[in-house]
Amino acid sequence: MHEVGVALGLLEGVQTTVIDRDVERVCTVNVRLGALSGVVRDALLFSWDVVTKETICEGSELRIEEVPLVVYCERCGTQRAPAPGTGLVCPQCRSVSSNIVRGREMELVSVEVPA
Numbered sequence: 001m002h003e004v005g006v007a008l009g010l011l012e013g014v015q016t017t018v019i020d021r022d023v024e025r026v027c028t029v030n031v032r033l034g035a036l037s038g039v040v041r042d043a044l045l046f047s048w049d050v051v052t053k054e055t056i057c058e059g060s061e062l063r064i065e066e067v068p069l070v071v072y073c074e075r076c077g078t079q080r081a082p083a084p085g086t087g088l089v090c091p092q093c094r095s096v097s098s099n100i101v102r103g104r105e106m107e108l109v110s111v112e113v114p115a
């Protein structure tokens with residue numbers, strides 16, 4: 001389950017983010033997860049609970065914003081959102097795009113600490 005590695009990477013990112021602040025606890029971590037990131041949401045949530053034990057993120061909520069896949073279709077000359085499960089196929093002209101605009105993200109957006 002490579003989500004453990006992803007969760008560890010996020011935890012590291014959070015720790016780097018708050019390192020200069022006087023933070024004892026983190027309550028919410030917001031991340032963006034692309035449809036093509038290859039990360040399974042539930043597995044990531046589970047991994048988060050495991051890797052954050054005894055860290056400043058213990059008990060924190062991992063809020064995942066799912067980013068749908070968007071490609072740039074050269075034939076249509078515009079951005080298109082392929083239907084789920086159809087790969088990179090343009091829903092309009094059916095040509096296969098190789099230009100992914102969005103959907104690969106796996107990034108830390110923000111960290112919330114108790115007021």
Ligand SMILES: [Zn+2]
Pocket residue numbers: 073074075076077080090091092093094095
């Ligand atoms: Zn197209």
